[in-house]
Amino acid sequence: MDNGMIEPSYLRTMQSRLRRRVIFMVxxxxxxxxxxxxxxxxxCFTKSDNKKQLGYVFGSLHEEYLRDLTAKVSEIASIFQAERTLVMGYSMGGFxxxxxxxxxxxxxxxxxxxxGYGVGTLEPQGEMYDAPQPQAGERFEKFLQQVASRLSVVPVVLAMHSRKDSMSSFRDVNAIIRHVQEVSLKKGSENIVQLLEVPDEKADSDRGRKKKNKSGHHYFNYTLLDDTSDDFFWSKLQGFLRIAAPRLELQTVSFDSIARFGTSNTGKPVCAKCGPWWKARVEERDETSVRIPQSLWAGMSQRYSPY
Known part of the structure; x- marks a missing residue:
């Protein structure tokens, strides 16, 4: 969110709205x-790519970084034996x-x-971003084919967006969601893919925003924190989680291959509450295993390899 920290109080609020035990990775x-x-x-993009703040149009996805970060997410989810794993973000975080x-x-x-938004844009030149066309549209179509299509594998894909948003394109996000829906339909997938449209009157509802700043991009509280977020988003998410299929088949690996995670330089768990649990799991490592996605093991860098 805004390329900076997210308040711990926000995380506590979101955890209470989700009504589940949550491990946050931020x-x-x-x-x-x-x-x-x-x-x-x-x-990623260079300074020249980012003229007029168009780095998101002319940049490219850094696969090594994304692979390493998703591998770490998977590792943490496996250590805590997470029933569900979610990725969420606002604005650039939505991207x-x-x-x-x-x-x-x-x-x-x-x-x-x-x-959120994607790579490239469908917005006409001279409007909103003033991105050059057809180049920006071509980059966006490539993003749809190479990136958005893969989202059709995820059990639940949700976007929340305001039509009045002048900083992140509603047109683009609507196209992303529609594309994922179309690919899912062709595959015969039963995943849930929806765009939740933020009402116009809530587009600039975040507290502390000056009235003259009417960008339509400030609805963080409405969608995620305020009481309004329960009906608009969290109750729907809870319902989706009850009926959504589980993640793809996971590979079973020895627990001791990742037992190093979460320990201090003394070898003891960082979290005191996890101490007895951790000790029991390590003692049972010959009989206990955790599950890691097969595709990630194939793509992991050496520092994540169990071998």
Whole structure:
């Protein structure tokens, strides 16, 4: 969200709205590299690519970064034996949620993009982003075919967006959701793919925003935190989770291959509450296993390899 921290109180509120025990992983979008690459999550671009803030149009997806991050998500989900794994983000984070979900669709049960976008755009030149056409449209179509199509494997794909949003294109997100729906239909998939449209009067409803700033992009509280979010989003998500199919088949691997995670330099678990649980799991490692997606083991870098 906004390329910075998310308040811990926001996470507590979202956990209470979800009404489940939740392990939050809150990564940061990568910093600029010494060789001059900037990142919007997995979308990397140079300074020249980003003229008029169009890095998201002319950048490219950094597969190594996305592979490593989704591998770490999978590792953490397996350690905690997560019943469900979700990726969620707002604005640039919504862009990132689409990227992560498509990079490793068998890792996630749910992809939620709020006020997000994709690579390229369908917006006409001279409007909204003033991105050059047809180049921007061609990049967007490529994004649909190579990235959005893979989201059809995820059991639940949701987007929340306002038509009045002038910072992230409703047109583009609507096209992404429609494309995922079409691919899902062709595959005979029973996944849930929906666009939840934010009412116009709520497009600038976030507290603390100046009235003159009418970008239509400020509905974080309405969709995720306020009491309105229960009916608009969280109750629907809970219902979807009750009926959605589980993630794809996972490979069983020895628990001791990832037992290093979560320990301090003393070898003890970082979280005291997990101490007895962790000790019992390690003692039972000859009989206990965790499940990691097969496709991720094939693509993991050496530092994640159990061998």
């Amino acid at each position: 990564p940061k979008s990568p910093s600029t590299t010494p060789d001059g690459f900037h990142f919007n999550w997995g979308c 990132g949620a689409f990227q992560l979900g498509s990079m490793a669709p068998d890792v996630f049960d749910v992809v939620v993009s709020v006020a």
